[in-house]
Amino acid sequence: MSWRRWNYVLHRDIGFLCIGLTLLYAISGVAVNHIKEWNPSYSVERVETNVGPVVGNPADAATALMILARLGEPGKLESSYRPDRNSLQLFVEGRSITVDLPSGHVVHDRAIPRPVLREMNFLHLNHPKKAWTWFADLYAVALAFLAVSGLFMLRRDTLRRGLILTGIGVVIPVFFLFLYL
Template sequence: MKWRKWNNIIHRDLGYLCFGLTIIYAISGIAVNHIDIWNPSYTIERIQSQLAKPVSKEQLSRATIFEILAELDETGLYKNSFRPDPQTLQIFVEGNTLTVNLGTNTVLQEKVTPRPVLHQMNFLHLNHPKKLWSWFADLYAIFLGALAVTGLFVLRGKKGITGRGAWLTTAGILLPLLFLGLYL
């Protein structure tokens, strides 16, 4: 049949075309699914250390901040500082946030680094770029829909949509409905 030939051609070529983005969405999908137990986009390294000299709460100047940074060998670009409460000083450096406890002279450093590859995948998957990417992602979604529909009619006979395919397709529709029944 002529329509089946075209169906298979569309299914095959869309499959090739969508491969890259499907892999990105699949990996990123698993990563962001478990956002409650880990950070899928950044690694946050926390380092606790003790300052040698006590820092005066009253005389906090830019020079004091640079002394603290020098003692901790922090050479990143200094951005700003903040006092969340009288006991605490926060220092913001490129890629690092230092929280100084002015009572105990302890410092908690939070070094934030984007996870290689995963950060970029999540960036695309979660549509952070917006703009043109939104349209491209819509197009990809349409292609995925077309892939799914054409996939139903690739094979004829026992393994096609009138045989085994019918059972598996029904299961694929029922499974999300089952979860809706359970959780909605």
Template sequence: MKWSNKEIRKWLRILHRDLGYLMVGLSIIYGVSGYILNHINGADPAFKKEDKSITIKKDLTQKELLSEWNQLENNPKAKKVLRINEDHYRLMLDGGVGIYEVHSGTIDYQLYSKKPIIYFFNKLHYNKVKYWTWISDIFAFTLVFFALSGLFLVKGTKGIKGRGKWYLIAGIVIPLLFLLWM
């Protein structure tokens, strides 16, 4: 059976449309997490950071500091205390980290909590969910299909033979310019 250009275009349109509906959720996840990851600014966007400071007894040893911290109420448990230098200790906290200044007794610390939706989106984006590679690969191949099938959906002066070719050329040239510019 020989297919006409009209029949090919019809089936490309059907597949393009139906796969497009199927891939909306994945497109949103990759789009949102991609945008967020592009604008990290040195902090993990999947976590909210809360800065805190308290003052406790000064001149404590590592062991005393661990005991003193873990007796405080409304603070996360300290797992470990590490010496930084003569004047400072690092507190490794459940969900955070702190710095104890020996001579003042001041502890400046940060607590981190997950932003559930962003955390989940980023886990998917980074492919850190079991079996997600299959979905991710299907999505990647679907994007390639969208790109190629989209070339032939419109015919005439607005299609690939008309102004479409200029957009296609621009879409190829832009990443090449960045490659040459690097």
């Protein structure tokens, strides 16, 4: 088999292998690019309500349970913290409930993981580390191969157009480097 044929076969098959990860990195890339405007992995909800003045010892678990009962909160109390003399922070299944004891004002913070997107970001941003680092490196090498092998697939009739478009693709990041660096 000629080298051109090998180049074509490898480009095609490695390309197929890369489709899933390319989509993952592309979707997650857009999501994390806008991290200033939104939270790409969690939808953070903040609900304020009032349960009325709370009397009783804030260090006492019964006080915390009474607050949860007033809130109609079915979750299990995991732990609590006193940020100051007048406040009590309760943790229920990863959620935070902060109560101003004298007024009964409650701030309920809940972080809901964005389905699929959070998992994509988890991989894209290499949170797992370990073996995933090597796999992601392998994917980067595969992408580099696809880029270079693609150049060798240019035919005479598309050579000029291919070279111009490739040149534009190289010039664009260089332009932004001049603009912002």
